[in-house]
Amino acid sequence: MHVLRQNILFSALDEEQFTRVIAGSKVIQLKEGEMLFQQQQKADYFYMLETGDIKLYRLSPDGAEKVIELIRAGQTFAEAMMFMDGGFYPVNAQAITESRLIRVEMAMFRDLLEHSPKTSLKILGYMSKRLHGLVQEIDQLSLQNAKMRVIQFLLRELPADAISPCQLQWNTPKTVLASRLSVRPETFSRILQQLTQEQLIKVDGKSIEILDIDGLKGY
Amino acid sequence: MHVLRQNILFSALDEEQFTRVIAGSKVIQLKEGEMLFQQQQKADYFYMLETGDIKLYRLSPDGAEKVIELIRAGQTFAEAMMFMDGGFYPVNAQAITESRLIRVEMAMFRDLLEHSPKTSLKILGYMSKRLHGLVQEIDQLSLQNAKMRVIQFLLRELPADAISPCQLQWNTPKTVLASRLSVRPETFSRILQQLTQEQLIKVDGKSIEILDIDGLKGY
DNA sequence: TGCTGTCATTGATTTAAATCAAGTGGTCAA
DNA sequence: TTGACCACTTGATTTAAATCAATGACAGCA
Numbered sequence: 251m252h253v254l255r256q257n258i259l260f261s262a263l264d265e266e267q268f269t270r271v272i273a274g275s276k277v278i279q280l281k282e283g284e285m286l287f288q289q290q291q292k293a294d295y296f297y298m299l300e301t302g303d304i305k306l307y308r309l310s311p312d313g314a315e316k317v318i319e320l321i322r323a324g325q326t327f328a329e330a331m332m333f334m335d336g337g338f339y340p341v342n343a344q345a346i347t348e349s350r351l352i353r354v355e356m357a358m359f360r361d362l363l364e365h366s367p368k369t370s371l372k373i374l375g376y377m378s379k380r381l382h383g384l385v386q387e388i389d390q391l392s393l394q395n396a397k398m399r400v401i402q403f404l405l406r407e408l409p410a411d412a413i414s415p416c417q418l419q420w421n422t423p424k425t426v427l428a429s430r431l432s433v434r435p436e437t438f439s440r441i442l443q444q445l446t447q448e449q450l451i452k453v454d455g456k457s458i459e460i461l462d463i464d465g466l467k468g469y
Numbered sequence: 470m471h472v473l474r475q476n477i478l479f480s481a482l483d484e485e486q487f488t489r490v491i492a493g494s495k496v497i498q499l500k501e502g503e504m505l506f507q508q509q510q511k512a513d514y515f516y517m518l519e520t521g522d523i524k525l526y527r528l529s530p531d532g533a534e535k536v537i538e539l540i541r542a543g544q545t546f547a548e549a550m551m552f553m554d555g556g557f558y559p560v561n562a563q564a565i566t567e568s569r570l571i572r573v574e575m576a577m578f579r580d581l582l583e584h585s586p587k588t589s590l591k592i593l594g595y596m597s598k599r600l601h602g603l604v605q606e607i608d609q610l611s612l613q614n615a616k617m618r619v620i621q622f623l624l625r626e627l628p629a630d631a632i633s634p635c636q637l638q639w640n641t642p643k644t645v646l647a648s649r650l651s652v653r654p655e656t657f658s659r660i661l662q663q664l665t666q667e668q669l670i671k672v673d674g675k676s677i678e679i680l681d682i683d684g685l686k687g688y
Numbered sequence: 689t690g691c692t693g694t695c696a697t698t699g700a701t702t703t704a705a706a707t708c709a710a711g712t713g714g715t716c717a718a
Numbered sequence: 719t720t721g722a723c724c725a726c727t728t729g730a731t732t733t734a735a736a737t738c739a740a741t742g743a744c745a746g747c748a
Contacts, residue, residue: 308604318604330596330597330600330601331597332593332597333590333593333594333596333597334594334597334598334601335594337597340601340604340605341604360590363586363589363590363593364586364587364590365586366586367582367583367584367585367586367589368583370582370586370589370590370593371552371579371582371583371589373593374551374552374582374589374592374593374596375552375553375554377549377552377593377596377597377600378549378550378551378552378553378556378596379553380600381549381596381599381600381603382549382553382559384600384603384604387603395734395735396734396735397734423694423695423696424695424696425694425695425696433735433736434735434736434737435695435696435697436696436697436698436735436736436737437734437735437736438696439696439697439698440697440698440735443697443698614704614705615704615705616704642724642725642726643725643726644725644726652705652706653705653706653707654725654726654727655705655706655707655726655727655728656704656705656706658726658727658728659705659727659728662727662728
């Protein structure tokens, strides 16, 4: 079965609809560091990431880069733009590692929804969850200090049923994680070290071992 | 014409659909300080605010209150919960001033969408805009300092075509605005004073006169 | 082999904002 | 009228995180 089928956006389509989607889609390969699209570019496609890592980020007027979201394999992104007529991507998308994506034509998918209320409702539910997620994100940015944000981030990366000790692994440089968390790399480094000294985690290059989940949650 | 009709959520409904919505709706009156719903309560209704002011806020474990959104007359809220099966309100809703709302049954409205793909698409567009707005919000929280946040907030409250000098007015205590902006009341007060000294604004109780829009934008 | 550039860490210093503390003025109700 | 309770302001102090600066680790490459 096609990998797209696993994604919620496509799960409610019937065979005929799905065939049309496939016909209007294309596989994209990106090398490390390659741009997929830029902020302010016209949004004609949305994407599903098959393999690799993508960062979505914004540039402030003075050139500072803030990572809004890290996309991992299996996720779709930019699909919200589908419903904003003549919209432009609000973020830049760049491959952190070599990546393989499926590019879907928004216009076509949108037409399809006109005749598939069930799928529309599914997508509404999905977007509601995203909305909710962003509200929580705002919570974290505003209520909590840098250490809390790092801890929350680590905990959220774990599966719900994870038991300590367990392992987390990234392909991305720590600077990108820091930006995602809105802290300076120096601060990020110091916080990881604090947590290490408290026996809660163990850092080894790009992988972090979580030694004490409950300890982290206790913060 | 019914006031609901002015809202985007209801604008795409036909007469028969709209009549059903009205039948399942109810007017709610709240006194100042009264709760509308609480965090974790089952979400069966969404609302449109006719008159008054509502704050949506969250409580952190230690009791700190963070205002997520200030609702003003004409806005709907909690409608995103409609698409999350068996969801619970993620925020508390409380009247800041005496308020009058229309309460709409989610289940009923949802059923209606099943047979109205066009309306669903409109709502998807609307939710996309909200999504986009929240992304910008995250920008502001993370990239900018407290003074910037206050300035942005003031500018956003103005109509797009506003010319200085002009007037802004709230019914809410300044502490609520401060929470909305994630700063302490003391800091908020000091920032307003700084801006006053720079001849950019003039504060008089609950109303703020914007003396120099371009000056504010220049920051 | 050493050179370059990127990423990461560590220490010293600065800074913005929170916190602590005190005082003002207003409103409401006993 | 008094006193309690707000919201708000102002000043002094503390603190967390940013910034500045230096160094180390490592990869790719001439």
